[in-house]
Amino acid sequence: MSDDAKKPEGAENDAAVSRRQAFVTLGVGSICAACAGAAMFGYEFLAPNVLYEPSPVVNAGKPDGYPAGSVTQDQQSAVYIVHGPEGIYAMSAVCTHLGCLTAWKPELGIIACPCHGSKFTRAGVKIEGPAPHPLPWLRAWINEDGDLLIDRSEPLGQKQFVRT
Amino acid sequence: MANSLAEQLANLRDTRVWRSIFRSGFGPTNLHRALAVQQNVFLHLSSVKIRKRSLSFRVTWFLGTLSLGTFLILVATGIPLMLYYHPSVPQAYADMKDLRFAVSAGVFLRNLHRWSAHAMVLLVFAHLFKVFYRGAYRPPREFNWVIGVVLLMLTLFLSYTGYLLPWDQLAFWAITVGSNLISAVPVFGTKIRFLVLGGHTVNANALLRFYVLHCVVLPLAAAIFVAIHFWRIRKDGGIYSGEIKKP
Known part of the structure; x- marks a missing residue:
């Protein structure tokens, strides 16, 4: 091949580079868009829309079942129902450290966590241990049938008593 | 003859x-x-030729090979275990009990799987310590060290996801505690926990997700990274067998 024959070929390549550049940009752009779409799709898919978990509202039965001065733990729903001098209140039994189920120790009069040794009073106040927060109080109320209901979905900011 | x-x-x-x-x-x-x-x-994946010195026990204590050995045992025992185990809340615990008491050689396979899993975690840690203290992580092997750390993470995730599958009290509370640790990640913590568990508590979705991770996703990822790891040993000039003496 002579030099003359090579030149137009080179010129053609020069023109092709910019077109190639455009296609590369287009290709990389589409791959990025596809990845972003796949990430969103994946997140939506992995986050369940319907949960077959127990209802956060639990029926604790008639308030008469909780005599004055008693601390009752419901293992199944992980709540305490305490009947103090000011009335009945409900507390989460889930430790604020790492989510273990705490237990009421009647002989010591405290609530203790078996996992890492956090201790709380019957009002949920932290005595010691790695737990960063007190046990959260839960909203409790009496429904029209006279049953005590407890909402576990979110902690109450303040104290709340049910008077019977 | x-x-x-x-x-x-x-x-x-x-x-x-x-x-x-x-x-x-x-x-x-x-x-x-x-x-x-x-x-x-x-x-x-391996070299055609290696230095005789790098075959001696004191160079590696054979920790990498032993790690691979436990991984192969875990694959070989894990697949038969899958044939009797249903990752569902009513059946998981009973299936684990069946494997121990009702299935022929089930207790052998399960215990071999369990002990090999413990051994693999131990061996992989030991392997990384050995590599670290011998200085075998230094260039040109620095990328293979990173692959090794990824493999350590995969080993720990495999160990952690397998821990839930017996679905007993120990498993349930260990995963409850472990998944609550994820919540400590800034900003996205509770979201990641929700995705990992497939819910707000350790429940049927969590069991199934951990099962799929344990039996499919993580072993596949581990196999791929093991292949890269071995190939890089060759590409990085073979097993580090000591200081190169400078003239």
Whole structure:
């Protein structure tokens, strides 16, 4: 091949580079868009829309079942129902450290966590241990049938008593 | 007899079928040996030649090979265990009990799987310590060290996801505690926990997700990274067998 024959070929390549550049940009752009779409799709898919978990509202039965001065733990729903001098209140039994189920120790009069040794009073106040927060109080109320209901979905900011 | 067996093997290696699979035959020369390694998909990850010194026990304590050994045992015992185990809340615990008391050799496979899992975590840690204290992580092997750390993470995730599968009290509370640790990640913590568990508590979704991670996703990822790890040993100049003496 002579030099003359090579030149137009080179010129053609020069023109092709910019077109190639455009296609590369287009290709990389589409791959990025596809990845972003796949990430969103994946997140939506992995986050369940319907949960077959127990209802956060639990029926604790008639308030008469909780005599004055008693601390009752419901293992199944992980709540305490305490009947103090000011009335009945409900507390989460889930430790604020790492989510273990705490237990009421009647002989010591405290609530203790078996996992890492956090201790709380019957009002949920932290005595010691790695737990960063007190046990959260839960909203409790009496429904029209006279049953005590407890909402576990979110902690109450303040104290709340049910008077019977 | 021995002669005739050797002859038969030699004849077998001469057949068209054998040659179509293995291409290069065995032979007495270094070229034959090199080709046998190079043309095998599994062996080609390793070097054709290595320094004799790097084969000695004190160089590696064989920790990498032992880690691979436990991984292979875990695959070989894990697949049969999958045949009797249903990752569902009503059945998981009962299936684990069945494997121990009702399935022939079930207790052997389960215990072998369990002890190998413990051994693998121990061996992988030991391997990383050995590599670290010998300075084998230094260039040109720094990328393979990173791959090794990824493999350590995969080992720990495999161990952690497998821990839930017996679905007993220990499993349930360990995963409850562990998944609450995820919540401590800034900003996205509770979201990640929700995705990992497939819910707000350790429940049926969490069991199934951990099962899929444990049996499919993580072993596959581990196999891929192991392949890269071995290939990089060759590419980075073989196993580190000591300081190169400067003139």
